[in-house]
Amino acid sequence: MKWQSALAIYVLFWWICVFFVLPFGVRTAAEAGAELVPGQADSAPHNFDIKRVAIRTTIVSAILFGLFMLNYYFGWVTTDMLDWAH
Template sequence: MDLTSIIAIYALVWVMTAFVSLPFGIKTHDEAGIAKVPGQADSAPANFRPGRLLLRATIISAVLTALYVLNYTYGWIGVDALNVFGEPPAPEADYSRNR
C-alpha cells in the first residue's frame, strides 16, 4: 500500500472519529450548574475542549488506521469472512432472450 493511500485513509478515519467523539464528555450549562448568557441556546456546551478532542481523534484514528493497514498487509479478515448471509442463490436461467 502506498504512503499516500495510508495518509488519505488516516485523514478519512480522523474526520469520522472527530465527528463521532464530539458529544462525549460534553455538558450543557444546566448540567454543569453554570448560569447561561441571555439568548444562549439550551444545548450549547459549557466545557468544550477542542485540544482534547483533537488528541482523542488523533490517537484513535492512528490505532484504527494501523489496524486497517495491518489487515490489508496480512489479510486477517477478508471478504469471505464478512459474508454473514451465506452463499447467494444461483441465478435462474433467463430463457426469454432465447425465444
C-alpha cells in the same frame, strides 16, 4: 500501499472519529452550574475544548488505522469473506 494512499485513508479515519469522540465529556451549562447566555440553547456545551477533542480523535483514529493496516497486510478480513451472495 503508497504512503499517499495511507495518509488519505488516515485522514478519513480521523474525520470519522471526530464525530464519535465529539459528544464524550461534554457538559451543558446546567450540568456545570453556570448561567445561560441569552439566546443560548439549553443543550449547548458549557466549555468546548478543541484541543482535548483533537487529542482524543488522534488516539482513536491511530488505533483504528493501525488495525486497518494490519488487516491490509495480513488479510484477516478480505472482500471475498464478505461476499455473502454466493
